[in-house]
Amino acid sequence: MAVNVETLDKLERKMTLTLPVDTIRGEVDARLRKLARTVRMDGFRPGKVPMSVVQQRYGYSVQYEVMNDKVGQAFYEAANEAQLRVAGQPTITEKDGAPEGQLAFDAVFEVFPEVKIADLSTAEIEKASADVSDEAIDRTIDILRKQRRSFAQRAQGSAADDGDRVTVDFAGKIDGEPFDGGKADDFQFVVGEGQMLKEFEDAVRGMKVGESKTFPLAFPADYPGQDVAGKSADFMVTLKNLEAGHLPEVNEAFAKSLGVKDATVEALRADIRKNLEREVKFRLNARNKQAVMDALLAKAELDLPKASVQAEVARMIESARADLKARGMKDVEKLPIPEDTFRPEAERRVRLGLVVAELVKANDLVAKPDQIKAQVEEMAASYEKPEEVVRYYYADPKRLADVEAMVIENNVTEHVIGKAKVTEKQLAFDDLMGNQDAQG
Structure with a gap:
């Protein structure tokens, strides 16, 4: 079947769908007959309610369901045939003037944009690095001593x-x-x-x-x-x-009180260094990833689907309401939250998501199972029982999907840094950590 798609705007499209009336009527009758076998009404035994009564009571709602199902199915079949990447949900309205025995509908929708990424070798990125100094370890020990004074x-x-x-x-x-x-x-x-x-x-x-x-x-x-x-x-x-x-003295007893296995000062310092290096790596990754994403956005050209932005705004507002509720605020559902507050960030997220997806697809930067496993194990390493944390992530597909997204972002970061003009910048430990004494 040929599908005629009309371009209304940059990303907005329209197509007309037609459905045989007999197809709709036949599905409505089938569903009503199925419903009649189980419906309960006063004055009738189960399964003995006359079809005319079932039709009168449920006919409209069943027809509405069938129309939604059939029109939705016809839309996505037509979109697939036309090889369209639909963004968001279509707006479907019944159209007058359909041929006899047919129902006609106009479907207005958006498609995902073409993403153009300029030559990444011209992108300029500042890549930060930092070391854990003996002074940082000493300060962390001081914090631990204060906590136990x-x-x-x-x-x-x-x-x-x-x-x-x-x-x-x-x-x-x-x-x-x-x-x-x-x-x-x-x-x-x-x-x-x-x-x-x-x-x-x-x-x-x-x-x-x-x-x-x-x-x-x-x-x-x-x-x-x-x-x-x-x-x-x-x-x-x-x-x-x-x-x-x-303050307690820094000795074997102090090391033992902190749960250090070897209970020596040397082992304590080594343990602290390991923890600080893990935190430094986390912060450097976040900083460098941000620099890469900013560079990617600067090199990308694309139009934004309004439906995707609106969906992201809705998610952000829902998240804000959940946060307020968790803080003890009541009636957050009634609290007016202006959409414009979230729109700039929502647009950035949608734009970045589309650019990253294009880069991943074009360069096969998907997360491999061994990468996901390594990421989970690294995250679990800071816990007392890492094996339990690993099981925690693998027990829930959603948690594992979050890790997969992290790995993909890491792959994108490495890919872009490998192509861009990179300037190395050595940061002082305190500058990276934001001058916070929170390492203990």
Whole structure:
């Protein structure tokens, strides 16, 4: 059967579908007869409801189902025959003027675009690298020591200093009025570790147990509490208790407490280095992958299917609602979320997905089973029982599909880096890690 496809816009197409009325009627009758064998209605025994009653009760809904099924089937058969790559769902409307004994429908839809990728040898990519230094290991050990420190009462008359744990009562006022979150009793924090704003720590530093002090505090403009951000407050603080922190020594007992098998300081440092190198590799991969994807987008030319972008916007809004719900917000389904907030990112995702798919297809960059296996094993290596993590991934096709997508992205990254003009950039460990002491 010849399929006539009309071009409406860059990616928008239209085709007319026709179906014999007898085909629709025959399928409706068959479904109603099948339904009559099991339907239950008051006053009739099961399977004994007259067809006329079944027709009256269910005829419209069954006809609607049949029309959807048959028209949908006819559309996808026609699309396959015309070798069209349909993007999203078609909009199908019944058309007047069909030949006798026929029903006609117009199907308006979008097709996936042709993706043109320019010569990748002209792409410029900055590839980052970084090393794990002994200083980074030392800082991580310091973090681990702080996490396991103990506190003991300071001698009477001692003044609070950095590293001490203080217990305070405090109350703040803005323009003479108390404010939410500005008052606490028996509040504990360690001086000098940035848990409190600098003015607060400066005020407590040097105080002795039993002393009280008033001081001004200016909340930063970007302070998380919007009600007080950018405002100035007056605080009164009373020091109720003062404890000195004691860090554990770095020895075999410390290594053993951290679960290091050999329980030696050398084994501890080797274990930390291994973990940091794994994190460095993860962050470098993410950074370099981002650079590759940006370069790919710059070298790609394509039109975007509106249906695909709209579907991505809907997914992002649904994800945002789920996140808000997980945070405890109620009635998130009624919360108005403007689509335009997500559209730029949705367009980027769709564009990137189409470009990557084209590159994978053209260069056979699909994920091989041994690559997927290696990726799963690498991800599992940081856990106490890696074999259980491996089973966890292989037990769920969706989880395994996520790993497959990661491998494909890695393949694309390596492929593009292998062709592009690459500039190597050595990063300092702290710059790569974002100056965060979260490695412990």
